[in-house]
Amino acid sequence: MTYCVAMRLSSGMVFLADSRTNAGVDHIATFRKLHSFCLPGERQIVLLSSGNLATTQSVLSLLRTRLGHDAPNLFNQGSFFEVAELIGATVREVINRDSGKQQSAVDFGCNFILGGQIKGQDMDLYHIYPEGNFIQATMDTPYFQIGEIKYGKPIIDRVINFNTPIDHAVKCALISMDSTIRSNLSVGMPLDLLIYKRDSFSPSEYFDINDNHPGFQQLREAWSMGLRQTFSNLVDIEL
Amino acid sequence: MTYCVAMRLSSGMVFLADSRTNAGVDHIATFRKLHSFCLPGERQIVLLSSGNLATTQSVLSLLRTRLGHDAPNLFNQGSFFEVAELIGATVREVINRDSGKQQSAVDFGCNFILGGQIKGQDMDLYHIYPEGNFIQATMDTPYFQIGEIKYGKPIIDRVINFNTPIDHAVKCALISMDSTIRSNLSVGMPLDLLIYKRDSFSPSEYFDINDNHPGFQQLREAWSMGLRQTFSNLVDIEL
Numbered sequence: 001m002t003y004c005v006a007m008r009l010s011s012g013m014v015f016l017a018d019s020r021t022n023a024g025v026d027h028i029a030t031f032r033k034l035h036s037f038c039l040p041g042e043r044q045i046v047l048l049s050s051g052n053l054a055t056t057q058s059v060l061s062l063l064r065t066r067l068g069h070d071a072p073n074l075f076n077q078g079s080f081f082e083v084a085e086l087i088g089a090t091v092r093e094v095i096n097r098d099s100g101k102q103q104s105a106v107d108f109g110c111n112f113i114l115g116g117q118i119k120g121q122d123m124d125l126y127h128i129y130p131e132g133n134f135i136q137a138t139m140d141t142p143y144f145q146i147g148e149i150k151y152g153k154p155i156i157d158r159v160i161n162f163n164t165p166i167d168h169a170v171k172c173a174l175i176s177m178d179s180t181i182r183s184n185l186s187v188g189m190p191l192d193l194l195i196y197k198r199d200s201f202s203p204s205e206y207f208d209i210n211d212n213h214p215g216f217q218q219l220r221e222a223w224s225m226g227l228r229q230t231f232s233n234l235v236d237i238e239l
Numbered sequence: 240m241t242y243c244v245a246m247r248l249s250s251g252m253v254f255l256a257d258s259r260t261n262a263g264v265d266h267i268a269t270f271r272k273l274h275s276f277c278l279p280g281e282r283q284i285v286l287l288s289s290g291n292l293a294t295t296q297s298v299l300s301l302l303r304t305r306l307g308h309d310a311p312n313l314f315n316q317g318s319f320f321e322v323a324e325l326i327g328a329t330v331r332e333v334i335n336r337d338s339g340k341q342q343s344a345v346d347f348g349c350n351f352i353l354g355g356q357i358k359g360q361d362m363d364l365y366h367i368y369p370e371g372n373f374i375q376a377t378m379d380t381p382y383f384q385i386g387e388i389k390y391g392k393p394i395i396d397r398v399i400n401f402n403t404p405i406d407h408a409v410k411c412a413l414i415s416m417d418s419t420i421r422s423n424l425s426v427g428m429p430l431d432l433l434i435y436k437r438d439s440f441s442p443s444e445y446f447d448i449n450d451n452h453p454g455f456q457q458l459r460e461a462w463s464m465g466l467r468q469t470f471s472n473l474v475d476i477e478l
Contacts, residue, residue, distance in 0.1 A: 150390050151389050154390055154391075154418040154421060155470075159466075168470075171470070171473055171475075172470070182396055183396055207478045214477070215477040216476070226470075227394075230466060230468070231398055231410070234410055235457075236406055237406075237410055237454045237455070238453070239409075239446045239448075239454050
């Protein structure tokens, strides 16, 4: 499984992904799920992936291979809507290639979160479904999650809105990830974190966060202690 | 959907259930999922149910109807293990009755949490699966959840162990339910809360908690404010 979350806020965007891939409990491996495509000064595109690893790797390979060609690619589409259409078409291309040839119960599906900015346009965030169709984040719903989304949703629902500052959003995303990792074995370290600041057209900051990362450890402990403190400070409920 | 949680702690047990039942988004109704069977001074049995409502209602009707008879019933079984076996057999009886007669994609499955105490024995907590088999809670894993379990699991994982006092456990269960209700439309008020104190052989306390319940409202607000406070007190993470 996987847990990825991305937020599109007034001052920038936050992308966070775990790196655990598993097929059953025997085949556990580390694969990165955060992919950055940058045309410095002109466009920054970030993709987060979940689902069938063969499908997502093929989609990303095709997207990367085609960058240098004249055919439609991530760098020559005029808008994020067109980029989302292109990725959706590539998802369908790969799933059509792999499925239906033999009887199989394999789920070839995958989900992508697509975000970033093209010069002259606003930042954009999309969730692309296994069918290749997609939805766009708005000010009302400024974040998307894919993969094992439920454990880490309550804290986001309580904290995040469109005007949340980026540094708060980063902390919230990391706490959401921490809650998921604690409750679900199929989501695991290391983490990829990419922060995009409005109109920078490059990854403003990128971090590879492993088990020994002092800042993340400190945040986990502070949150855990704070939660317990908050809990033990609750007055007795009058039933 | 449903969310139910039960805990077996050193000093007693806590049972909490929501009451929303839905088939799609059109058929939303309120059905109680907490069922108490008491032989005062001799045994207290509590059942929490999730899954196919036709199945769980049939199982409960059969269990109730058979109470007065000589055949095996909830009040004449010698141990909670035997009670769990009886409920498992009743689940299989109902599912066999309803399924397989016509082609249908309906899931007839259901899950039960069974807990309580029989005089002369220790308190016991079981999770009974749709197949009728079951597992028993231990000191290492002192709680079970059924239904929409993921949203409310992180707070339980952080707070509950076998020696948690009952009043803390009640607060934790209610917060876990609050997080689930906030994130998932298929779980809803009112709530049924039953507290069982060791060796009481009757429901020590039972509460019907609706939207306007002042104690629950106060707890929700205190927890929400405390979480936000904890969050805003976090020092900036050094990445």
